[in-house]
Each structure stands twice: as structure tokens, then as C-alpha cells.
Amino acid sequence: MTAMRQKFVQCLSPAGFHKMAYVEWGDPANARVLVCVHGLTRCGRDFDYLAERLADRYRVVCPDVVGRGMSDWLRDPHHYAIPQYAQDMVALIARLDVEQVDWLGTSMGGIIGMALAAQPGTPIARLILNDVGPSIPAAALARIGEYLATPPDFASPQEAEAYIRVIAAPFGPLTDAQWRHLTQHVIKAGPNGRFQLRYDPGIAVPYAVAARDGQDIDLWPLFDAIRCPTLVIRGANSDLLTRETVAAMHERGPRAESVEIPEVGHAPMFLDDAQVAIVRDWLEGAGSRG
Numbered sequence: 001m002t003a004m005r006q007k008f009v010q011c012l013s014p015a016g017f018h019k020m021a022y023v024e025w026g027d028p029a030n031a032r033v034l035v036c037v038h039g040l041t042r043c044g045r046d047f048d049y050l051a052e053r054l055a056d057r058y059r060v061v062c063p064d065v066v067g068r069g070m071s072d073w074l075r076d077p078h079h080y081a082i083p084q085y086a087q088d089m090v091a092l093i094a095r096l097d098v099e100q101v102d103w104l105g106t107s108m109g110g111i112i113g114m115a116l117a118a119q120p121g122t123p124i125a126r127l128i129l130n131d132v133g134p135s136i137p138a139a140a141l142a143r144i145g146e147y148l149a150t151p152p153d154f155a156s157p158q159e160a161e162a163y164i165r166v167i168a169a170p171f172g173p174l175t176d177a178q179w180r181h182l183t184q185h186v187i188k189a190g191p192n193g194r195f196q197l198r199y200d201p202g203i204a205v206p207y208a209v210a211a212r213d214g215q216d217i218d219l220w221p222l223f224d225a226i227r228c229p230t231l232v233i234r235g236a237n238s239d240l241l242t243r244e245t246v247a248a249m250h251e252r253g254p255r256a257e258s259v260e261i262p263e264v265g266h267a268p269m270f271l272d273d274a275q276v277a278i279v280r281d282w283l284e285g286a287g288s289r290g
Contacts, residue, residue: 004051009095011066011088013079020088021070022063026055033101034058034283035089037109039267040144040207041199043069045185046106050270054280058102063092065108067200069185077202086115093123102283106130106267107240111219118225126283127230129256131238131267133245134223140240140266141211149204151197153190160187160195170237170265178271223253230256231282235264257282 005028008019023044034054036047044062051060064071065085074080089112093101100123105113110132117124147167154160161183168182190196210217232249234241249256259278261268268275 004048006070008070009088009092011091013066013074013076013084013087015075015079018066018072018074020063020066020072020092022061022092023051025051025060025062026058028059030059031098032058033096033098034060035092035101035103036060036062037065037089037103037105037112038062038068039107039109040203041068041148041186041197042106043185043198045069046182046269047104048181049272050104050276050279053273053276057280059096061092061096061101063089065112067203069198073200073202077200077205079206080200080203081206082111082115085112089116099123100125102126102128104128104130104279105132106269107132114219114222114226117228117230118222122228124228127226127228127254128279128282129230129232131233131235131241133232133241133249134219134253135242135245135248136217136219136240137242138211138214138216141207141217142214143239145204145207145211148207149201151199151201154187154195157183157187157195160197170235170239171267171269172235172261172264174269174271178269181271182269220252223249226254228254230254232256232258233268233278234258234260235266235268236260236262237265238267240266 005024008021011018011020038046043064047062054060067073067080103113103124110129113127116122117127164183165179186198187195188198234246246258270276
């Protein structure tokens with residue numbers, strides 16, 4: 001297995017060019033590509049454990065969505081929205097020089113995946129939606145919005161980790177080493193010797209517009225247009241993906257299969273072998289049906 005590689009791809013918004021960072025695992029010549037896309041304030045390094053364990057079968061590509069991680073920040077925060085993210089991912093797939101990819105998306109990453117998979121001629125061959133679906137409850141949006149616009153700074157990485165453990169408690173029971181990993185890649189050194197979260201606070205601008213009317217988000221037209229094999233993974237304690245939504249996803253659009261992971265809320269992080277096996281085994285099985 002080849003080592004992880006850090007790369008960048010140039011993308012375009014209405015306000016100019018920006019670079020999107022991504023890491024790549026496995027054989028760069030492997031035509032079997034799995035793209036893993038993170039949640040709202042996270043980064044591609046969330047998938048290190050999964051990517052390392054799938055790199056013998058896949059070329060695993062994990063981008064930092066623009067405004068997060070090692071990627072540039074947009075000049076105009078109003079462009080932090082699914083159409084821009086989807087356009088950036090099209091540039092990434094073109095850079096990878098493959099005709100199709102499998103897609104694993106957590107939360108926001110799953111919405112981007114739905115947006116791409118719903119299009120005629122989509123390059124998405126198989127779609128895994130991690131704790132997200134076509135109906136997003138307003139209460140979950142409000143919870144996330146509480147910490148999004150005003151990220152704190154920290155006196156030390158340890159203080160940052162304590163904060164991450166609180167706001168990300170729904171990730172479930174994790175080891176100290178796992179919490180350190182989930183912290184170190186989403187913080188950076190800031191002014192006056194303090195540490196900051198590694199995302200642009202401007203991502204809250206369009207988010208606040210979407211959440212301010214207090215209504216659930218309805219993405220069913222996108223989901224109903226999807227035709228590729230689809231798996232939805234739900235954290236059993238999730239407030240963002242309800243069991244009722246999962247039941248409807250069984251009957252509509254691609255008629256998704258589903259798996260529920262106990263002792264986890266929003267969202268499973270694929271940091272143990274049992275969660276990784278869900279992804280690996282389904283992709284292998286879906287390959288015979290897709």
C-alpha cells in the first residue's frame with residue numbers, strides 16, 4: 001500500500017479561483033475510486049482510519065471542502081453552498097481522471113453526494129449516505145447553528161480537544177487517541193499563541209439563511225432522482241436522520257438499503273473495524289448489483 005499523499009486541485013467560484021485540498025490513499029493508478037466527504041465543520045482527515053483500511057482495494061480520496069481544513073477560504077461567503085461544493089467536486093473527479101467513483105458522504109458530504117448522484121450522466125456509481133437523508137429536521141439545524149458562527153479560540157490543543165469532545169459527543173464512545181486525531185486536524189495556531197478551529201466562520205452566513213425560518217429542509221426531489229445503489233447509515237441516537245426518514249428512503253428513489261449503528265448519534269466516524277466493515281462489505285456487495 002502506498003502512503004497517504006497531500007494534493008490540491010484548482011476550483012472556480014463566481015468570485016475567483018480557489019484551491020481545494022485533498023488526501024489520497026492507495027494505488028494512484030487504481031480505477032476503483034472511493035471519494036469520502038466530511039461534515040459541515042470537519043475535514044477529510046476524519047477518514048484516515050477507513051481510508052488506510054480500504055486502500056488495498058480502492059484509491060481513496062478525501063477532500064477538505066472549501067473553507068475547511070487545508071483548503072482556501074472563499075472571497076464571498078454567500079457561495080458556501082451545495083452548488084459550489086458540487087462544482088468543486090466535479091473538478092476533483094476530473095483531476096482524478098476516472099469515469100466513475102463511489103461516494104461516502106457524512107452529513108453535508110452526503111448532501112453533496114445526493115446533489116451529484118441525482119444528475120443525468122452522474123459519475124457516482126454507488127452512494128453511501130452517512131447519517132443524512134432528504135429530510136433534515138429544523139431542531140438539528142438549530143443545534144448545529146448554535147456553535148457554527150462564533151467558534152471559540154483555545155489556550156492549548158488540550159483545551160480544544162475538550163471542546164470537541166463536548167460538541168461532537170454524538171460521535172459516540174471514542175478512545176483518547178481517537179479524540180486527539182479528530183481534534184488535531186481541525187485546529188490551527190492563531191494569534192497570541194492561541195489555537196483556532198480550522199474553518200472559515202463565513203460558512204455560517206448561508207447556513208443561517210437556510211435555518212432561520214425554522215422549517216425542515218426538504219431534499220426529496222434530489223433523492224427521488226437517484227438511480228444508483230444507495231446505502232444509508234444511521235447513528236441510532238441521531239437527531240438529524242430520523243427512523244421515519246430512513247423508512248421512506250427504503251421506498252423512494254433508489255430504494256436505499258440501511259444500517260443502524262448503536263450508541264452513536266450524528267454521526268458515525270468509521271474509527272473502528274466494525275464501522276469500516278459496513279462500508280467495505282456493502283461496496284463489495286453493491287458491486288455485483290450496480
